[in-house]
Every structure is written in C-alpha cells, then in structure tokens.
Amino acid sequence: MKRILILFAHPKFEQSKTNKALVCKVINREGVTFHDLYEHYPDFNIDVLREKKLLQQHDIVIWHHPFYWYNCPPLMKQWIDVVLEFGWAYGPDGNALKNKKCLNVITTGGSRELYCSEGNNHYSVNEFLRPFEQTARLCGMEYLPPFAVMGTHGISQPQLQRHAEQYDLLIWSLKTDAGFGALSDCSFLNDTPLLNKKNKL
Numbered sequence: 001m002k003r004i005l006i007l008f009a010h011p012k013f014e015q016s017k018t019n020k021a022l023v024c025k026v027i028n029r030e031g032v033t034f035h036d037l038y039e040h041y042p043d044f045n046i047d048v049l050r051e052k053k054l055l056q057q058h059d060i061v062i063w064h065h066p067f068y069w070y071n072c073p074p075l076m077k078q079w080i081d082v083v084l085e086f087g088w089a090y091g092p093d094g095n096a097l098k099n100k101k102c103l104n105v106i107t108t109g110g111s112r113e114l115y116c117s118e119g120n121n122h123y124s125v126n127e128f129l130r131p132f133e134q135t136a137r138l139c140g141m142e143y144l145p146p147f148a149v150m151g152t153h154g155i156s157q158p159q160l161q162r163h164a165e166q167y168d169l170l171i172w173s174l175k176t177d178a179g180f181g182a183l184s185d186c187s188f189l190n191d192t193p194l195l196n197k198k199n200k201l
C-alpha cells in the first residue's frame with residue numbers, strides 16, 4: 001500500500017465549510033498522514049528536517065489548499081521555498097523525491113466556467129497551477145492532474161458530501177495504485193471514470 005502525505009494549508013480552517021468536509025472524510029484513513037501546516041507552524045517557522053523526514057516516509061504528496069489569489073496560501077509557498085532544497089529535492093544529487101507522485105487538491109470560490117479564456121479568470125486552473133507542476137517535475141516527481149472542488153460559494157450540502165466521497169475514493173485509488181487510465185487529456189482527476197463509478201453530481 002502506498003503512503004500518502006497530505007500537506008494542508010488553510011489560514012482560516014475554523015471558518016471553513018468546503019475543506020472541513022473534505023478533510024473530515026480522509027483524515028483518519030489508514031496510510032494517510034494529515035499534516036496541517038498552519039496548526040504546526042503558526043509562526044511560519046518550518047522545521048525543515050522534520051518535513052524532509054515526513055516526505056521520505058511517504059510515496060505520494062498532496063498539496064491541499066484553498067485557492068487564494070490564484071495560488072496557495074502563503075505558508076504553503078513558504079514550505080515549498082524552505083523544504084525543497086537544492087542538493088536534496090533537485091539539482092545534481094537532489095534525488096530525495098524522485099518517482100514520488102504529487103498533486104494539488106484545491107477548492108475555489110469561482111466555478112469551473114469562469115476558469116477559461118472567455119471566463120472572468122481568463123486562464124484555466126491547470127494553467128494557474130503550472131508552477132506547482134513544474135516544481136514537482138524539477139524534483140523528479142510525477143505530477144498528476146488536480147482534484148478541484150469549484151464554485152464553493154454556491155455549493156449544496158449533498159454536492160459537498162459527494163465531493164468529499166470522491167476525495168475519499170481518490171485517496172483509496174492512490175493508496176492502492178488503482179490507476180486512473182490515460183491522464184494526458186485529463187484536466188481534473190474529478191473527471192476520471194474511476195472516481196465516477198456511482199451517481200454523478
């Protein structure tokens with residue numbers, strides 16, 4: 001079984017609706033380490049050695065966060081800046097993360113239709129996530145398409161529950177290496193047949 005590290009960053013988790021529902025579903029799953037960065041490092045003083053050890057103990061890394069100004073909240077960026085060191089995560093001898101899998105799990109206030117060239121946000125979510133994709137690649141990791149819960153402001157309770165169940169299924173699929181099929185044309189893991197076996201939203 002693959003071990004999954006969920007790196008979670010939400011500056012206002014106590015006020016969260018969407019991420020709370022997602023986190024509740026997966027936090028206690030076997031083989032999953034849920035790591036709340038704002039809880040551990042409220043002063044942004046990240047223990048780099050500890051984070052490196054955690055990374056080494058897992059096969060799959062998830063950057064789980066709400067979308068803030070088309071990006072991650074600042075503590076996650078700080079985590080990337082200080083933990084992914086040259087000579088360890090990348091560079092000639094930087095092989096520590098090689099062949100691990102990596103993906104973003106995000107929630108966005110804007111709905112999917114707004115994230116395209118004709119929409120208010122002009123670019124797709126995948127385009128906004130390019131720095132994460134390339135960061136993962138530079139570290140020799142396999143970057144998977146994101147899992148995204150979008151349009152959070154207008155989401156109903158049943159829809160939220162369905163998203164949380166899909167996230168749970170995603171975790172199970174990653175853990176058991178179930179395989180998502182061809183991902184080259186896939187923008188979101190949400191859309192893979194594996195995560196849509198039962199009733200659709």
Ligand SMILES: Cc1cc2nc3c(=O)[nH]c(=O)nc-3n(C[C@H](O)[C@H](O)[C@H](O)COP(=O)(O)O)c2cc1C
Nearest residue numbers: 016017018019066067068069070107108109110152
């Ligand atoms: C500071 C801030 C910046 C935000 N920036 C974006 C954004 O760029 N795009 C977007 O779609 N939603 C944006 N949002 C909305 C959040 O992504 C949304 O409220 C969150 O994902 C909902 O999850 P929660 O219920 O767990 O807080 C922003 C919210 C805040 C507070």
